[in-house]
Amino acid sequence: MSEENIYLNNPLHGTGLEQVLNELVDHYGFEILYAYLGLNCFKSNPSIVSSIKFLKKTDWAREKLEGFYLYQYKNLPKADDIQFQQPPRERIVPAHQKPKAPVELSFEDAERLRQKKAKKTRERQSNNNGPWG
DSSP states (O other): OOTTGGGTTSTTTTOOHHHHHHHHHHHTOHHHHHHHHOOGGGTSSOOHHHHHHHHHHOHHHHHHHHHHIIIIISOOOOOOHHHHTSOGGGOOOOTTOOOOSOOOOOHHHHHHHHHHHHHHHHHHHHHTTSTTO
């Protein structure tokens, strides 16, 4: 298999940022995207144009959105530890994994997830004797 072909099964392959964002906004809307991703470009006067401008300048935010696209919208199984270290566009999705219907999301689930992440962060910090320890 050629080097380029190993990425062909990744739904992000050949898909531009604007198309990704349009698909997500059309399906979930800006409010759900903000609830799950916490990106202010989805909260304060959200628009496709302003969000793309921010996402193009901010690698970590774009990668967060692209991961959301792969694992929520395309509903692929989570990447293994090795692939997870790669940016979403560079991940190799095994040929047998096919996109499924988008995950149904809710504001309640987003809040539960936010609280779970906050708890993990607090535990990590206390296990390290604080944020610098």
